[in-house]
Amino acid sequence: MNPSDFPCDVQPHLVPRPGGDMVYKCLGCDATHDINTLLYTCPSCNSVLLIEDRDFDRHRAIPGPLWRKIFDFRKSLNIPALKGVYRFHEFIGPDLPLEAVVWLGEGGTPVVEASPLLQQKVGIRLFFKNDGQNPSASFKDRGMASAFSRINFLLQSGILSNVLAVCASTGDTSASAALYAAYLKPRVTSAVLLPHGKVTPQQLSQPLGNGAAVFEIAGVFDDCMKVVEELSENYNVALLNSKNAWRILGQESYSYEIAQDFSYDTRNLTVVVPIGNAGNITAVMNGFLKFFRIGIINALPKIIGVQSDHASPVFQYYREPDPARRRFAPVTVKPSVAQAAMIGNPVSMPRVIRLADRYDQAAGQRRVFVVEVSEQQIMDWQLTANRHGNIVCTHGGESLAGLVTARQQGLVTDDDMAVLDSTAHMLKFSNFQQMYFENAFPAHYGVTPDPALVNAPQLVEVPGIATPADRETLSGPEMTTFVRKTADEIANRLGLKRTKQ
Numbered sequence: 001m002n003p004s005d006f007p008c009d010v011q012p013h014l015v016p017r018p019g020g021d022m023v024y025k026c027l028g029c030d031a032t033h034d035i036n037t038l039l040y041t042c043p044s045c046n047s048v049l050l051i052e053d054r055d056f057d058r059h060r061a062i063p064g065p066l067w068r069k070i071f072d073f074r075k076s077l078n079i080p081a082l083k084g085v086y087r088f089h090e091f092i093g094p095d096l097p098l099e100a101v102v103w104l105g106e107g108g109t110p111v112v113e114a115s116p117l118l119q120q121k122v123g124i125r126l127f128f129k130n131d132g133q134n135p136s137a138s139f140k141d142r143g144m145a146s147a148f149s150r151i152n153f154l155l156q157s158g159i160l161s162n163v164l165a166v167c168a169s170t171g172d173t174s175a176s177a178a179l180y181a182a183y184l185k186p187r188v189t190s191a192v193l194l195p196h197g198k199v200t201p202q203q204l205s206q207p208l209g210n211g212a213a214v215f216e217i218a219g220v221f222d223d224c225m226k227v228v229e230e231l232s233e234n235y236n237v238a239l240l241n242s243k244n245a246w247r248i249l250g251q252e253s254y255s256y257e258i259a260q261d262f263s264y265d266t267r268n269l270t271v272v273v274p275i276g277n278a279g280n281i282t283a284v285m286n287g288f289l290k291f292f293r294i295g296i297i298n299a300l301p302k303i304i305g306v307q308s309d310h311a312s313p314v315f316q317y318y319r320e321p322d323p324a325r326r327r328f329a330p331v332t333v334k335p336s337v338a339q340a341a342m343i344g345n346p347v348s349m350p351r352v353i354r355l356a357d358r359y360d361q362a363a364g365q366r367r368v369f370v371v372e373v374s375e376q377q378i379m380d381w382q383l384t385a386n387r388h389g390n391i392v393c394t395h396g397g398e399s400l401a402g403l404v405t406a407r408q409q410g411l412v413t414d415d416d417m418a419v420l421d422s423t424a425h426m427l428k429f430s431n432f433q434q435m436y437f438e439n440a441f442p443a444h445y446g447v448t449p450d451p452a453l454v455n456a457p458q459l460v461e462v463p464g465i466a467t468p469a470d471r472e473t474l475s476g477p478e479m480t481t482f483v484r485k486t487a488d489e490i491a492n493r494l495g496l497k498r499t500k501q
């Protein structure tokens with residue numbers, strides 16, 4: 001494919017094309033606000049915001065099949081600013097100059113088909129989209145690329161002179177924010193607030209390594225979020241939680257990439273997403289809605305949101321079948337292995353309510369569902385997935401447990417094809433795997449290890465044989481004996497038969 005395949009008024013490789021009429025749109029009172037400001041809630045009614053392109057329908061001037069060609073053409077280019085979420089820049093930041101784009105390797109994450117054995121176990125065709133393969137090892141980098149590119153633009157255009165980026169986090173937002181802030185040093189610095197003892201050591205090491213000021217608060221994420229809101233309302237700081245609407249915009253790229261990964265044929269597709277603060281499911285719905293509206297995809301995929309029964313305010317809301325009787329109530333969370341989603345009062349709940357409604361209406365039927373799973377199911381399915389060649393963390397396990405539950409409830413049928421949002425890399429949450437293997441879960445998690453899934457390292461010691469640990473190293477015949485006896489011992493434990501005498 002090359003540029004001459006396109007009509008002359010379409011320049012698929014020349015980007016970004018200026019345009020659009022972007023505003024902050026309030027979900028409470030529909031007021032609109034200037035995007036060249038740091039704004040997180042509506043100054044009139046305090047509701048959350050989304051970014052809207054008031055000239056969005058201009059995209060219809062290019063037919064859906066041509067849009068697909070454009071995106072596929074861009075995928076083949078070696079232009080850093082187009083390698084990440086801005087491959088779809090008309091839908092994410094049409095007014096953003098190329099020089100402002102910050103690309104640290106995010107986006108374009110692989111879609112990996114589950115092994116035949118795992119598909120057989122689950123009963124349907126199944127893929128993992130591995131967002132743990134983003135630079136800070138979680139999906140958050142998509143939103144941060146968008147939010148920090150926008151900050152970079154405000155700095156480059158003199159609207160801001162410097163920025164202190166702040167966020168509350170269950171571990172992954174802080175890792176991502178600290179990474180992107182460090183790239184824009186010295187004009188950007190970062191400070192992150194974490195619930196003390198409720199992020200994993202790996203997650204904690206990330207903002208520390210990237211040089212953020214790290215503050216630990218006694219409490220849970222919801223408490224940290226209140227402090228960060230207080231900071232953003234009373235001090236000159238940029239808030240980088242998903243309350244920041246630019247984050248949502250960047251995360252919409254997850255849907256755009258799925259569309260492209262499946263050659264824009266989204267019929268029979270089910271996308272499964274773990275829910276915490278509900279920013280991700282908001283973005284996934286909005287992304288598919290936009291592509292559907294312009295005719296780039298041929299159907300709106302089914303969306304299954306998943307929550308642990310230790311933190312399930314969104315599930316509780318949708319449990320009421322009659323939309324008119326639904327009332328949102330925050331919940332008190334209990335410790336969960338899906339620790340990054342342990343949120344009782346999701347900031348994006350008003351966005352979810354609005355968009356799920358819009359999504360179902362556009363599809364002409366109910367397409368958004370939320371299911372609840374147990375801690376036991378999350379752990380068992382995480383380990384089962386990884387036993388079959390995957391790299392999911394507990395939240396990816398939550399996605400798989402949610403898919404299995406949705407199948408049992410008849411929400412997903414044999415003809416459906418599922419894409420699971422594997423939101424972070426397994427290594428970030430390996431402490432839960434360790435607790436499972438060692439049967440060391442505190443009782444309140446309610447997790448009992450399945451012996452078939454447990455694994456442990458085996459120390460190999462052969463009685464009477466000198467080992468390298470006995471001295472600095474072995475040499476000569478001692479080494480030969482050590483190697484042979486140790487190999488024989490391992491072969492014996494593995495039940496191997498010697499082929500050479």
Ligand SMILES: Cc1ncc(COP(=O)(O)O)c(C=O)c1O
Nearest residue numbers: 172276277278279280340423424
């Ligand atoms: C690994 C992981 N999965 C899922 C979630 C939930 O995403 P959201 O808060 O956007 O609902 C988070 C949020 O922190 C996360 O870090």
